[in-house]
Amino acid sequence: MKTYDFVAIGGGSAGFNAARVAVSLGLKTAVVDGAKELGGLCILRGCMPSKTLLYMADVLHLARKGATFGLKIPRAGADMRAMHARKRKIIGEFADYRLQALTAGKFDLLRTRARFVDAHTLALSDGTRIRAKHILVGTGSKVSIPPVPGLAEANAWTSDDVLDLDFVPPSVIVLGGGIVACELAQFLRRIGSRVVLVQRSPNILRDHSPAASAVVQQAFVDEGIELFAGTQLQEVARDDRGFSVKFVRNGRVVRRRAAHLFNALGREPATGGLDLAAAGVRTAPNGRIGTNRWQQTNIPHIYAAGDCAGPAEIVHIAIQQGELAARHAAGVKRLKPVDYSLLLNVVFTDPQLATIGRLESDLAAAGVPFLVASYPFNDHGKSILMDANYGYVKVIAEPKRGRILGAEIVGQDAGELIHAFSGPLAMRATVFDLLRAPWYHPTLAEIVTYPLEDLADRIRPA
Numbered sequence: 001m002k003t004y005d006f007v008a009i010g011g012g013s014a015g016f017n018a019a020r021v022a023v024s025l026g027l028k029t030a031v032v033d034g035a036k037e038l039g040g041l042c043i044l045r046g047c048m049p050s051k052t053l054l055y056m057a058d059v060l061h062l063a064r065k066g067a068t069f070g071l072k073i074p075r076a077g078a079d080m081r082a083m084h085a086r087k088r089k090i091i092g093e094f095a096d097y098r099l100q101a102l103t104a105g106k107f108d109l110l111r112t113r114a115r116f117v118d119a120h121t122l123a124l125s126d127g128t129r130i131r132a133k134h135i136l137v138g139t140g141s142k143v144s145i146p147p148v149p150g151l152a153e154a155n156a157w158t159s160d161d162v163l164d165l166d167f168v169p170p171s172v173i174v175l176g177g178g179i180v181a182c183e184l185a186q187f188l189r190r191i192g193s194r195v196v197l198v199q200r201s202p203n204i205l206r207d208h209s210p211a212a213s214a215v216v217q218q219a220f221v222d223e224g225i226e227l228f229a230g231t232q233l234q235e236v237a238r239d240d241r242g243f244s245v246k247f248v249r250n251g252r253v254v255r256r257r258a259a260h261l262f263n264a265l266g267r268e269p270a271t272g273g274l275d276l277a278a279a280g281v282r283t284a285p286n287g288r289i290g291t292n293r294w295q296q297t298n299i300p301h302i303y304a305a306g307d308c309a310g311p312a313e314i315v316h317i318a319i320q321q322g323e324l325a326a327r328h329a330a331g332v333k334r335l336k337p338v339d340y341s342l343l344l345n346v347v348f349t350d351p352q353l354a355t356i357g358r359l360e361s362d363l364a365a366a367g368v369p370f371l372v373a374s375y376p377f378n379d380h381g382k383s384i385l386m387d388a389n390y391g392y393v394k395v396i397a398e399p400k401r402g403r404i405l406g407a408e409i410v411g412q413d414a415g416e417l418i419h420a421f422s423g424p425l426a427m428r429a430t431v432f433d434l435l436r437a438p439w440y441h442p443t444l445a446e447i448v449t450y451p452l453e454d455l456a457d458r459i460r461p462a
């Protein structure tokens with residue numbers, strides 16, 4: 001039986017980066033991945049295909065707004081076959097690049113599925129077994145199907161199907177109001193579908209502040225998405241004309257029909273076939289694998305990272321966790337755990353929504369004193385000339401010394417602008433440090449200086 005120092009189950013963002021670091025630290029390493037197509041969720045069916053398509057839809061939206069800028073652009077429209085072909089080409093190149101890295105020979109790549117036999121032994125679906133001193137579980141997540149009557153039988157689209165469309169669907173009901181639901185609902189609307197979005201909580205993007213989600217919600221309504229929030233989904237049915245959905249809102253039963261149904265109600269850890277129990281690894285009630293701050297499970301030489309571990313389904317977190325686990329397994333000294341007080345989140349709707357660090361609700365709940373200041377995009381020179389008027393920039397700081405605690409941006413290119421805060425936050429910078437930095441005029445980024453100046457006026461040293 002072949003033995004290794006470090007085996008990553010899963011060659012996605014968590015597993016691949018863990019293996020890369022493990023090898024660089026001298027560990028004899030293997031990656032086991034049973035997917036037909038290698039690359040992981042981000043490259044194949046997540047971040048990269050979605051952002052490729054969303055960008056194309058943003059360009060289309062701008063072209064349609066040509067008259068606003070005094071331009072004559074006749075009949076801008078989506079050529080879905082061409083968009084699909086462009087996306088496939090780009091994603092194919094990213095996947096090839098990842099495949100090269102996986103097969104470069106620095107570690108063994110075993111293209112098979114793994115399951116635990118015991119805490120050090122894995123049975124592979126090719127009939128062989130391997131042993132490892134350290135094992136990282138990085139098996140990712142899969143679409144979940146909540147127990148809504150009719151949903152499982154309806155065989156609704158998932159994000160995989162929407163990302164692979166080569167035609168414009170006439171009408172789509174989107175179930176869910178999370179990031180994937182919102183990004184792809186707006187994409188579908190912009191390419192020309194009639195879109196109905198049905199969401200359980202009172203606001204879409206419920207992990208964000210009501211104020212931030214209200215901005216995105218308004219943009220959706222302005223673009224013609226029929227949006228129902230605060231609903232209880234009762235039933236889904238399918239017939240030869242399409243799908244119907246029944247839900248209750250404000251005590252009244254509402255029904256909607258569409259040619260297609262998109263289940264974007266969330267994802268769950270993909271740990272089903274692993275037989276974690278054989279290794280004694282415990283999972284939480286939500287199926288995630290519990291870990292400590294070094295990504296160790298309750299079995300100390302077994303680590304977990306990425307979507308199967310949580311707490312966030314975000315690529316850079318999966319990478320940080322995977323790398324940390326590999327360093328810990330290699331015995332690297334003076335490690336630092338992943339710092340979730342720097343959590344960075346981006347929603348690629350238009351307007352985009354981006355947050356970093358600790359926000360008002362979190363600080364208020366924890367009883368931490370803070371100051372907050374915000375400034376709207378519809379009063380900022382660069383955004384006005386771009387007709388990018390939705391949203392605001394909000395900065396949160398500690399009241400005595402002015403250390404930046406967090407920021408929330410909803411608006412044009414918020415996903416880029418939020419990075420004005422990531423370095424400063426990591427370096428524990430203050431409002432005064434940021435005001436000493438140069439801000440070029442006229443840029444979107446200089447909008448940040450308005451809330452900073454407001455805060456600077458109000459900060460009172462102890």
Ligand SMILES: Cc1cc2nc3c(=O)[nH]c(=O)nc-3n(C[C@H](O)[C@H](O)[C@H](O)COP(=O)(O)OP(=O)(O)OC[C@H]3O[C@@H](n4cnc5c(N)ncnc54)[C@H](O)[C@@H]3O)c2cc1C
Binds near residue numbers: 051308
């Ligand atoms: C539509 C969509 C858009 C997204 N957009 C973004 C975004 O813009 N930004 C962002 O940060 N995040 C985004 N995400 C989330 C992001 O893609 C994930 O958080 C990330 O890819 C998870 O990486 P991972 O390594 O945990 O899992 P994965 O990349 O899914 O890797 C898991 C691997 O494990 C393999 N595997 C599973 N079980 C076994 C087994 N038993 N044996 C062997 N191999 C196995 C699988 O084949 C797979 O290759 C998006 C997700 C979706 C669905």
